[in-house]
Amino acid sequence: MLEVGTAIGYSALLMAPLLDEEEGHITSIELDDVRHEMAKYYINQSDYADTITLLKGDASQVLTELTGEYDLVFLDGPKGQYLKQLELILPHVKEGGVILADNVLFRGYVRGDKEPPKRFKTIVKRLKEYLTYVENKELFNTTIYPMGDGMSVSVWKGHNK
Numbered sequence: 041m042l043e044v045g046t047a048i049g050y051s052a053l054l055m056a057p058l059l060d061e062e063e064g065h066i067t068s069i070e071l072d073d074v075r076h077e078m079a080k081y082y083i084n085q086s087d088y089a090d091t092i093t094l095l096k097g098d099a100s101q102v103l104t105e106l107t108g109e110y111d112l113v114f115l116d117g118p119k120g121q122y123l124k125q126l127e128l129i130l131p132h133v134k135e136g137g138v139i140l141a142d143n144v145l146f147r148g149y150v151r152g153d154k155e156p157p158k159r160f161k162t163i164v165k166r167l168k169e170y171l172t173y174v175e176n177k178e179l180f181n182t183t184i185y186p187m188g189d190g191m192s193v194s195v196w197k198g199h200n201k
């Protein structure tokens with residue numbers, strides 16, 4: 041699994057016990073120095089230190105150096121960069137792989153008529169572009185769950201579709 045936006049390691053630690061004990065692995069990227077160190081601290085105290093690899097840096101850069109293959113991706117970093125990040129990640133996603141993206145309905149501004157305040161306009165525009173992309177039925181099967189701030193679940197149909 042690949043996660044963008046580790047924060048202090050909460051979701052990586054929640055998902056780690058669900059992985060295949062022999063082969064499952066999580067790679068997670070965090071930009072912020074303090075959060076990266078806190079994630080390292082908590083993960084090193086857990087049973088999953090060998091299961092979770094923490095990378096530090098701006099995901100937009102780190103993702104250009106990605107080498108692995110992933111069957112699950114969790115986008116939870118900067119909301120305005122989901123599409124750019126997905127484009128970098130897709131060559132590394134297995135056919136049938138799943139992409140989760142959190143906060144895609146962003147405070148109710150992404151779907152419906154509610155006008156976002158000026159400071160959210162770019163994020164909202166980019167989240168709309170992200171959803172348009174993953175709702176292309178040629179490429180993905182996508183469901184948007186409206187709980188919380190909205191989570192999209194997209195099954196990637198693969199490069200030959």
Ligand SMILES: C[S@@+](CC[C@H](N)C(=O)[O-])C[C@H]1O[C@@H](n2cnc3c(N)ncnc32)[C@H](O)[C@@H]1O
Pocket residue numbers: 044045046047048049050051052069070071072075097098099100116117118
């Ligand atoms: C909502 S939090 C992630 C929460 C985490 N998934 C969890 O549930 O424990 C978003 C994180 O993305 C990080 N972030 C923001 N911009 C980033 C970037 N360009 N590259 C990597 N991480 C970034 C932030 O520092 C923050 O810790």
